Amino acid sequence: MNKNIHFRVTDDSGKLFKDVADKYCSQSDAINRSAFAMTLNKPASSLAVAIAVLSGCLAAATPAQAVVNIPTATVDPATGLFTPVPSPLCINGSCATEFSAKLLLFDEFGTKDMPAAPSTASMPPVPDCQSMPNGADLDNFLKEDLNSLPSRLTDVSKPNPWEDKIKTCVPGVTSTVADGRPGGEDFAHQRWSDFPAQKYFQTAQTGARNNGGLRDKYQMHGYKTGEFAPGGLYYLDADGDGKPGTAGLQPKIHPNLPTQDPHSVWTFDGTLPPKLLMAKYGEALIFRHYNALPIDVAANNGFGRNTISTHEHNGHNGAESDGFMHAYSYPGQFYEYHWPMVLAGHDSINAGALDPKTGAPDGSGGITQVPGDWHETMSTHWFHDHMMDYTAQNVYKGNAAMMNYYSAIDRGREPVNLNEASTGQKSADDSVKPGYACHYANPANANLCLPSGTGLDWGNRDYDINLVVADKAWDPTGQLKFNIFNLDGFLGDRATVNWEYRPFLDVRPRRYRFRILNGSVSRNWKIAIVQKNVSNTGVISYTKTPYYMIANDGNLMQHAIPFPNPNNVSTGDALPEQGIAERYDIIVDFAGMAPGTKLYMVNLAQHDDGTGPSKYVALADTLESGNIANPTPPKYQAYGISGTTIGDPVVGKFLEFRVAASTGAVDYSMNPADYVEGKKQMIPLNKPTPAELTAAVHRTFVFGKGSSTDTKPWTVQTDGGASLSADEHRVSAAPELPATPSSLGKVEIWHIKLGGGGWTHPVHVHFEEGQILYRGGKAPPIWEKYARKDVYRVGNLTESTASVDMAIRFREFAGTYMEHCHNTQHEDHAMLLRWDIEKPGQTIRMPVPMPDWNGVQYDPSISLPTVKTGDLAAKKSFKLP
């Protein structure tokens, strides 16, 4: 049998190829071992030798053997080998080529006013245990008003609309409930009368289907404004019937690849493009999420769970609406989320709503002021599944949407001229619209006037583009594929943006804002932007495109960070490593570029397996060179002999920008160069005081190997206690709300540490954002120094370091939240802990909901002895920055 030979091949530049796992190469065993030794001892000369040995080995025994196990593959039972099968780009003669599909932009959910009375619509039935509702019926249901009014307490009086079918499909079920939220006070909507719901949206999680145009009329641009109007770059008429919209759009990863089966892909509405919620501060939302997945848990084409929970990452929401992993809905049910859309500090800062920077667009050029701390203004969020044990599968399958927060600061509206930028008055004939006036023209103005557009009062998306990057894989028939046994992490072999394989985007020669979300399961990205140049004689060259990072984890920073950046030494000019769930907003200026110019986003983070990235590939190695007539391929090659992978196939160019002609309009959006360190400030950090930091409770969380007994990589150790895996019953930390609401929340200092070498864990803390005090024991890099974060990446590469120390405070809401590794395969396999925000004086823990078809019961919770005290040793030894 195979000899389990393991060696890592490095060349002098540190290029690291995959562990050559389990080479099926017994004849060459001795040679391989000696090659391994040479590799270790003499790295400078190793590559050629190793490749030669490998080639010999491969030629002798397994010509189809891949060197890199991506897509992280199943084991061939006949051979015992990991045998990754590349996701085919040609199926039945129909081929997807890179940069041939036009990028689909996110489709707005659209919000509606709360109805005065409920509609009589009902969830459409399902014909059998494996099927999902008919798409047209579902659209007809979803477009009606809510069929019951939202309620503070869970309504346990109505049966699941699919009750009869459920009883036949799930023997033993005798009664059911329509509302999936746990009952009782602990999961009642918090502060229901303080934040009465003003708008709502509803959707169903269901199988992939053709888009029926359900959301077309909710697009704020209406396909009439700016670039979304006919003739604009982003006008869409998916079915070509002359009427704009997404109607007719098929669920495909590329127009030339097969339609996804309803059991392969599950999304919001069941349709593509991916969905976007556009929300304003001060406008409390109800989100009713129907579960229209198959009753039969097995009807999932091999992955995905039919029970779901939805986490708004990283909303300032009550815990009952946070998407706790053990508060989930069953097929036929809905779960009602209440998102108050309030700023942190609502109770303690600017309580009278007197600060003009603290507000939301009013729809007519003004600002509706709201209470809270404008320094806590958030911008780019996403919401996604958080089902215990199944988050990776469900998110990968499509249960993820983005969410843009709009505010006085970040309104999504640029001025039309300099007069408007200064005063909000476009011309003498116009009224003054203070919400349109720009901060860059007068520091008293709130609106940063980020690239967006001018057609709408707020939420212009002409030059403000949401991008979700994710690696995917599919089977020989083109259906989405996931290996549930890749427990170290799952890697796909195809780069997608907004669910499309290597698409292109037309852009105007002006400034754009891109909101980049890493929506992968186990892959970190590192994104560079280059411009392609072809000389008169046809010689290809690439130049680095300058750009600015303006928001980290969806929060506008104090300063715009220029790239190329001298502080970013590890890979020159790419963005920092971007862990799963991290969001980076950037501004790129295409001004001055001739029509036809092409630019690319390039991924440089190489993975060998799902444990984390193994290196940053040099940008130059990922780009082709030579003459356009016969270019020299990039030095970094994902595919070698007869299609085998020898590098990471998701490294390299993945999104093409094509510069179109200018509209002639002058670009009055904010110039990020005016906001770099030492110049103007976007959102200054509201830093905790030294006194608060000194008084802080400390908590230490070690992700990875336990220090108690043996090797247990799947644990989190809290405050020096036992290394534990996830248990919905166990409270590991219990910070308290301030004694009086009007006092500031208490600051705590959390130490997030990497427990085992070689792995990377993007650790996400729900609910509030933290400020990084130290990264790897030193001052954080500039893009974290000025940031508010909700994902704290620890890992083995230079930008991830072994520890992050951050300050965080808790206020306004209470209940059960989570902290976990956002490599969702790690999260699902226990690298997660529960922490509760408790009310002052609360002495008993919240019980844990145990949802079932017949409703939710409760189990008692347990807690660590350190939930209140935290890590006293860490507090003692900590030195304030």
Added chain:
Amino acid sequence: MKITGASGYLKSLIFIGAMLTLGGGSVWAAPKGSPWGEGYFPNVELVNQDGKTVRFYDDLIKDKVVLISFIFTHCGDSCPAETAGLRQVQKLLGDRVGKDIFFYSISIDPEHDTPKVLKEYAERFKVGPGWSFLTGSKADVTLLRKTLGLFRDGVEAAKLSEHNTSILIGNESTGQWVKRSPFDEPKVLAWQLGRNLSSFKSYQNTDLANYAGAKQMPKMSKGEDMFRAHCDSCHSLGNEDGLGPGLLGVTQRRDKAWLTRWLKAPDKLLAGKDPIALDLFNRYKKLLMPNLRLSDADVEALIVYMEASSKAILQDGASQ
């Protein structure tokens, strides 16, 4: 499966060819469209503690709800703790284990762990019916570990003691598979196996209550927390023996210095032929208490907790 060299490759090609021709699916017990069926799991031969030869897919997992762990019997610390923890799960599931839920502990050290050795091991842990201890060829077991995602090349291959202690629980007929830890709370694992993975068959968890009736758990001391995490799968706080002795009055029965040394490093005491350690070892089926790498403070907290608990139980008894 002893496939080597080019013939193995040939067979794999034939296998892949067969998969493509059949299009997969129809002959599998796993649900339609699921890749996790006969074509995925190796149907390797294993031998159980009674010497019976079984096939992994056909006999052990097909159409069953299962718990699979990988162990080796002379494993010092993690495996006994693991096996003791899973024994608690088995107890909670009662007679369903062996009927519709099956436990498998597969040896990763087949050279040492013969069926006879495994049988002794099972008896020492007093495991109930429905829990098999299996061995097979090293290559086959490695293949299984890889297939189930519980094997990392280069990390676990080198040393037995570095083996992945995670367990896999699953339901072959629904294609649901979840990795968990044997150190999870037994009631959580029992719920997963007995309810969640069992198509919601009735499984009584007496703790469950509606919101109004939900019990609340008081705060735990560090010692109680330690005891729950590390001790209660083998020891009761009363007189009743588990895998180890009941601990009522243990802080009175034993000298504190000895008890401290014993809790910290039972393996060292035994190696030093400490008479009490030897006696315990012999009385409790040669099951050595694992070295849990407890700190001095942990041990102190445990002793305080056991002392307080004994006192409370004895007072309760006296007052009745």
